[in-house]
Amino acid sequence: MHGVHVVGGSNPLAPTNTSNHEKLMFMSTENSSPPSRTPVNYFGLNIPFLDHLGVVPEFAEGGKSRISVQLKPEYENSFQVAHGGLIMTLLDFAMAAAARSSMNHASGAITVDMTISFLRPSVGKIVVEGTTLKSGKTINYCEAVVLNDAGEVTAKSSGTFILRR
Numbered sequence: 001m002h003g004v005h006v007v008g009g010s011n012p013l014a015p016t017n018t019s020n021h022e023k024l025m026f027m028s029t030e031n032s033s034p035p036s037r038t039p040v041n042y043f044g045l046n047i048p049f050l051d052h053l054g055v056v057p058e059f060a061e062g063g064k065s066r067i068s069v070q071l072k073p074e075y076e077n078s079f080q081v082a083h084g085g086l087i088m089t090l091l092d093f094a095m096a097a098a099a100r101s102s103m104n105h106a107s108g109a110i111t112v113d114m115t116i117s118f119l120r121p122s123v124g125k126i127v128v129e130g131t132t133l134k135s136g137k138t139i140n141y142c143e144a145v146v147l148n149d150a151g152e153v154t155a156k157s158s159g160t161f162i163l164r165r
Contacts, residue, residue: 043097044106050093053086063102063132065094070125081121087146088116091157094130095142099161102132102140107164109140114159122146122154138162 040051043060053075058066067090069075077083096109130144139160146155 042093043100045108047093049089053089055090055093057097060097060101060130063098063135065097065101065130066127067094067097067130068125068127071123079121081123082126084116084118087118087122087126087155088114088157090126090128091116091130091144091146091155092159094128094144095157095159096130096161098130098132098142098144099135099140099163102135103163105163109161109163112139112160112162114157116155116157118155120148120152120154122148124149126154133158 039046039048040055040057042050042055042057043065054069054072056068058068060066069086069090071082073080075083075086092111092114095114096111099105099109100107127147128144129147130142132140132142134141139162141158141160143156143158145153145157148154
């Protein structure tokens with residue numbers, strides 16, 4: 001295994017001896033800061049995780065939202081399709097954005113519960129559309145779908161959200 005130095009046995013998880021050269025290489029990369037850039041505005045919010053994923057906020061208004069992301073190899077599972085965690089993240093945000101837009105709410109939304117069905121693999125450009133089904137004083141019921149390039153639904157979700165005060 002690359003980078004593993006066995007000490008006192010054959011256990012690859014045992015503590016390792018790291019050379020001074022390796023320590024210096026680690027320290028030099030650890031302290032380097034990424035190039036600065038302007039964070040993306042996610043319908044009035046700064047969400048570093050979505051920014052890191054390259055999510056594109058398209059619109060959120062009148063209880064509807066639309067976001068997209070281009071699938072990258074590092075977002076794939078062992079079958080070379082979108083990892084379920086990525087799809088869940090996108091569905092969650094699309095529903096929360098739809099809930100916020102139905103009330104013109106400036107703060108974030110908190111997910112109370114969420115149910116997901118994976119219908120087929122998601123590849124290429126992933127588009128997610130969220131819709132608010134019912135807005136209440138405190139609870140919002142939403143749904144969202146993931147679409148592939150052919151317009152087929154690859155996953156769907158429903159969720160309950162509370163708008164942050």
